[in-house]
Amino acid sequence: MTLDPPSTVSTTSRRGTATAATRAVGVLTIVMIGWLGVFGLLLSPADRDQGDAVRIMYVHVPSVWLAYLAFIVTALASAVHLFGKSHSMQADRVAGASAEIGVVFMAVTLVTGMLWGRITWGVYWQWDARLTTTALLFISYIGYLAVRGLEGSRSQRARRSAIVGLLAVLEVPLVHWSVKLWRSLHQEATVLGTDLDVSLDGLMLFSLFVGVVAFTLLFLWLLLHRSRVLTMIDLSAETGLDAALAQRRAEGGVTA
Amino acid sequence: MVRAVCAKDLRIEQRSKVLTSQIMPFALVTLVLFAFALDGDAILERTAPGLVWLAMLFSSMIIVQRSFAVETADGALDALRVAGADMSAVFWGKWFALIVQLIILEVVLVVGAIVMFGIDLRVSGLVLLVTSSISATCGLSAVSTIYAGLASGVRGRESLLPLLVLPVASPVLIGATRSAEAAFGAGGTVVSEGWPWLGLLSVFAVVFSFGGSLAFGPLIDD
Numbered sequence: 279m280t281l282d283p284p285s286t287v288s289t290t291s292r293r294g295t296a297t298a299a300t301r302a303v304g305v306l307t308i309v310m311i312g313w314l315g316v317f318g319l320l321l322s323p324a325d326r327d328q329g330d331a332v333r334i335m336y337v338h339v340p341s342v343w344l345a346y347l348a349f350i351v352t353a354l355a356s357a358v359h360l361f362g363k364s365h366s367m368q369a370d371r372v373a374g375a376s377a378e379i380g381v382v383f384m385a386v387t388l389v390t391g392m393l394w395g396r397i398t399w400g401v402y403w404q405w406d407a408r409l410t411t412t413a414l415l416f417i418s419y420i421g422y423l424a425v426r427g428l429e430g431s432r433s434q435r436a437r438r439s440a441i442v443g444l445l446a447v448l449e450v451p452l453v454h455w456s457v458k459l460w461r462s463l464h465q466e467a468t469v470l471g472t473d474l475d476v477s478l479d480g481l482m483l484f485s486l487f488v489g490v491v492a493f494t495l496l497f498l499w500l501l502l503h504r505s506r507v508l509t510m511i512d513l514s515a516e517t518g519l520d521a522a523l524a525q526r527r528a529e530g531g532v533t534a
Numbered sequence: 535m536v537r538a539v540c541a542k543d544l545r546i547e548q549r550s551k552v553l554t555s556q557i558m559p560f561a562l563v564t565l566v567l568f569a570f571a572l573d574g575d576a577i578l579e580r581t582a583p584g585l586v587w588l589a590m591l592f593s594s595m596i597i598v599q600r601s602f603a604v605e606t607a608d609g610a611l612d613a614l615r616v617a618g619a620d621m622s623a624v625f626w627g628k629w630f631a632l633i634v635q636l637i638i639l640e641v642v643l644v645v646g647a648i649v650m651f652g653i654d655l656r657v658s659g660l661v662l663l664v665t666s667s668i669s670a671t672c673g674l675s676a677v678s679t680i681y682a683g684l685a686s687g688v689r690g691r692e693s694l695l696p697l698l699v700l701p702v703a704s705p706v707l708i709g710a711t712r713s714a715e716a717a718f719g720a721g722g723t724v725v726s727e728g729w730p731w732l733g734l735l736s737v738f739a740v741v742f743s744f745g746g747s748l749a750f751g752p753l754i755d756d
Contacts, residue, residue: 417701428688441749456705
């Protein structure tokens with residue numbers, strides 16, 4: 279499966295970034311998400327304590343999985359760009375595309391988590407180690423995207439963002455450690471039952487599995503398309519001026 | 535080389551006196567504003583460590599911006615590069631100069647908090663406060679130097695730098711605040727509770743200092 283866009287510059291002949299492979303992934307994703315809907319909303323049982331609220335889990339857990347997967351891909355692609363001999367720009371675009379997707383699904387995770395928390399704990403937010411780390415991670419990757427948006431040459435952008443992407447790998451365990459230590463030393467009597475470690479019913483577990491598979495496919499599909507779009511943006515920046523000049527010349531030819 | 539860069543930064547500071555004439559007053563104003571916002575002596579005494587470190591973090595953003603503004607203003611960083619300076623030496627030099635300035639600021643803030651927020655600093659807590667502040671400062675300085683180097687010379691860096699540094703610096707804020715709390719005995723804490731935080735702060739400082747010295751060259755290099 280190649281990451282390059284199907285037709286390099288001839289955007290006039292074909293619009294879109296799909297190939298047969300991505301179409302297949304796309305169709306599979308839709309089917310799996312349909313299945314997730316069926317399993318999550320109809321087949322899986324309501325929870326004894328939480329009732330139907332437990333169904334948020336089928337979106338919440340797969341999306342946090344997707345976000346973490348995306349950030350791992352960003353880190354790996356950053357390392358490939360930085361340490362690889364060719365300083366592959368494709369790796370840089372994959373890193374960028376993956377981080378964008380990760381940020382979106384981290385937001386989905388936070389929002390669904392808050393809604394779920396409001397229903398089961400009675401509050402939207404709790405200063406628990408996992409939640410706090412997730413929120414800081416979310417902000418860090420927004421920072422990463424801001425670095426990608428900085429002015430400068432493309433290779434400069436790629437190197438800067440690769441370093442920031444790798445520094446984030448250093449940051450995550452430290453932030454997690456500190457927040458955990460903070461909460462463990464300062465744990466006040468909690469009124470909320472945060473113990474979500476419920477033993478999952480077999481069908482629930484299977485539905486969750488369907489969700490994880492569906493979201494992994496979704497990630498793959500989004501990543502392929504988004505990195506192709508980024509390739510096209512880079513290409514159009516490269517050829518855009520030439521194309522514009524040629525177009526003006528053609529216009530001149532027609533009217534003259 | 536490290537010493538030359540550091541001495542240069544400190545000399546610029548000594549001559550321009552921005553730290554004493556602008557940043558220190560800003561930090562103290564922040565403390566006064568905290569007092570207005572959190573009306574009540576008991577609350578202030580309880581939250582003083584956090585307030586000191588928040589004021590510190592915000593003021594440090596200004597110092598860091600300045601530390602790199604002087605480099606990019608007349609293409610000084612390019613001149614260093616053309617001169618063949620080792621970029622990791624430049625990193626260590628700027629890192630150390632920043633530490634010196636931040637520690638001066640910390641002393642002022644802690645004294646300010648003692649006077650204004652009514653903290654009594656115990657002698658046993660003093661050792662903890664000094665060691666934890668030094669390691670926190672090393673870490674903070676490293677992180678700030680990395681990201682300020684990255685953001686130097688681009689438009690919109692003033693708003694980008696806090697976005698990049700503050701989430702990464704959150705372990706420093708947590709660790710430094712908790713150990714300062716133990717040192718001040720705020721909220722009935724005892725000094726021994728502060729020591730575990732020193733480990734965290736030291737690891738943070740070591741990781742980001744060495745990470746920074748490796749990353750700095752490629753970051754600055756165009």
